[in-house]
Amino acid sequence: xxxxxxxxxxxxxxxxxxxxxxxxxxxxxxxxxxxxxxxxxxxxxxxxxxxxxxxxxxxxxxxxxxxxxxxxxxxxxxxxxxxxxxxxxxxxxxxxxxxxxxxxxxxxxxxxxxxxxxxxxxxxxxxxxxxxxxxxxxxxxxxxxxxxxxxxxxxxxxxxxxxxxxxxxxxxxxxxxxxxxxxxxxxxxxxxxxxxxxxxxxxxxxxxxxxxxxxxxxxxxxxxxxxxxxxxxxxxxxxxxxxxxxxxxxxxxxxxxxxxxxxxxxxxxxxxxxxxxxxxxxxxxxxxxxxxxxxxxxxxxxxxxxxxxxxxxxxxxxxxxxxxxxxxxxxxxxxxxxxxxxxxxxxxxxxxxxxxxxxxxxxxxxxxxxxxxxxxxxxxxxxxxxxxxxxxxxxxxxxxxxxxxxxxxxxxxxxxxxxxxxxxxxxxxxxxxxxxxxxxxxxxxxxxxxxxxxxxxxxxxxxxxxxxxxxxxxxx
Numbered sequence: 326x327x328x329x330x331x332x333x334x335x336x337x338x339x340x341x342x343x344x345x346x347x348x349x350x351x352x353x354x355x356x357x358x359x360x361x362x363x364x365x366x367x368x369x370x371x372x373x374x375x376x377x378x379x380x381x382x383x384x385x386x387x388x389x390x391x392x393x394x395x396x397x398x399x400x401x402x403x404x405x406x407x408x409x410x411x412x413x414x415x416x417x418x419x420x421x422x423x424x425x426x427x428x429x430x431x432x433x434x435x436x437x438x439x440x441x442x443x444x445x446x447x448x449x450x451x452x453x454x455x456x457x458x459x460x461x462x463x464x465x466x467x468x469x470x471x472x473x474x475x476x477x478x479x480x481x482x483x484x485x486x487x488x489x490x491x492x493x494x495x496x497x498x499x500x501x502x503x504x505x506x507x508x509x510x511x512x513x514x515x516x517x518x519x520x521x522x523x524x525x526x527x528x529x530x531x532x533x534x535x536x537x538x539x540x541x542x543x544x545x546x547x548x549x550x551x552x553x554x555x556x557x558x559x560x561x562x563x564x565x566x567x568x569x570x571x572x573x574x575x576x577x578x579x580x581x582x583x584x585x586x587x588x589x590x591x592x593x594x595x596x597x598x599x600x601x602x603x604x605x606x607x608x609x610x611x612x613x614x615x616x617x618x619x620x621x622x623x624x625x626x627x628x629x630x631x632x633x634x635x636x637x638x639x640x641x642x643x644x645x646x647x648x649x650x651x652x653x654x655x656x657x658x659x660x661x662x663x664x665x666x667x668x669x670x671x672x673x674x675x676x677x678x679x680x681x682x683x684x685x686x687x688x689x690x691x692x693x694x695x696x697x698x699x700x701x702x703x704x705x706x707x708x709x710x711x712x713x714x715x716x717x718x719x720x721x722x723x724x725x726x727x728x729x730x731x732x733x734x735x736x737x738x739x740x741x742x743x744x745x746x747x748x749x750x751x752x753x754x755x756x757x758x759x760x761x762x763x764x765x766x767x768x769x770x771x772x773x774x775x776x777x778x779x780x781x782x783x784x785x786x787x788x789x790x791x792x793x794x795x796x797x798x799x800x801x
Contacts (some may be wrong), residue, residue, distance in 0.1 A: 345420040352792040355417045357783065358395045360799045362388050365449060371442040385427050390435040391446065392421050398780035401756050403763055403773070405433035436764070440772035447588075447775040450782055451610045454584055457798055459789070460611045464580040466746035467603045467620040469596045472754070473761040474559035474571040474770070481553045481561050481570040482540055491537050494530050501527050556765040562594035571761065572770055575599050576778075577607035577618070578746045584785055585749055585778050586610045590771045596623040600642065601632035608638060617641065619742040627689065627719055634724050641731060641738045656708050661716050665723075670694050670716050674704045678716055690720040753777050 349355060365388075367375040372387040396418060397408045409429040412418050436443065454460065482490075505523045544552050553559045559570050573594055577587040587606035591599070600620055608616040618633065619641040633640040648657035661670045661678065670678035678694040685691070695713040699705055708714045719725070732738060754761065757777065764773050787795055 348416045349420045355421050358392055360796050362392050364799055370445045373438050389422050389425055398776045405429040408432050436772055440768040443772040444775045447779040455612050459582050460579050462581040463613050464617045465577045465607045466742040467577050467618055468746040469573050469575045470750045471562050471564050471569055472571050472574050473569050474556045476553045476555040476559040476570045478570050480555045484550050494534050498530050558592050558767040560592045575603050577603045578749055580745045584782050588778050590774050597626045600624045600629040604633050604638045619738050631721050674702050692718045
């Protein structure tokens, strides 16, 4: 071992023992966690046990358990059992907690019982970011991504999946019954063992059938016709190429520093009803009078864009390419030019489509336009297979047209959306691992997501400002 760097002997004693503080540098991120939690008002945030009981066994203060969780998520340690082990051997956690070592059950129960308060802590850090002037551009990108729940796909049932499974069991039972009849006709000595095996298989399948029939009753009572056995709030959702059982996480990400301004966990697979809600949450978090939001085609819905317009939020959402006429090689509605002054359309052949009547469909007032000259038009085969080409116009269609004009004048907006909002999702999924969520039910999953978002934002701000500057801002 000569000419190598050598460590100290394990039995070497020192006159003055080193303190824990000597092992934690002044710029260590664990000091940011300590200052941040110390500055929080845990009572107003609603943490259980923030006010100690007069009697009974003393409990851990919520700030200790909160510090453990924030440190854990900063270092990709989400499991309560792993956090228990880290508290016993990790010098940084010993420094952070004052050598307290709560067991995994205490750690897990804290996250379970304080879901709303943990979400409030995440919002408090966003407020700090706003006070530090990190949201000056007033532009956010909104997107959603599917995260896996602890519920396996085999433990989630829809009507079609349940019917298919029952048919498979029924087919298997009939096949085994036929094999049982064949075995009965054979010599008793050679068929006895096989008969016992077949009867056991049939009995197991009948038990499974009874379980599926019980699930069918629950399925019929469910509003969305889905049942998840492990996590009752998880839902089957379509993703690119396949489907998962999980949750749809919505985020609004600041375009300047890529901080997650607002987030929400839902068990609705579609993004179409999420635009205005996320935009309003983002504006409130940024404390801004004006806000622009950009999202992909999955968020295009007239009522949501109207809600953003009424709230003075400027939206950039491209229109989906779902025209059946265009797919068939015919003119789509964009080929018809609307004349605002005369309230009429002009078709590609130059004919006028005048207003005929209005109706209400799904709460939307729609106007109908068509021309009486379609029968003799030379372009009719390129326009419609019906007698007339009828064009529908929503009463607030002008707002959608104005938004499309904004998009045309801002050709880079969709690239801004992609580079802003997709990176945080990729980072979070890498941190969370292949299984994504570890908790069950919507409240537990929301708390877990808030801790991940808080860790992400905290790392981003430490990178932007530096650890020392962030601690000064927290203490100010």
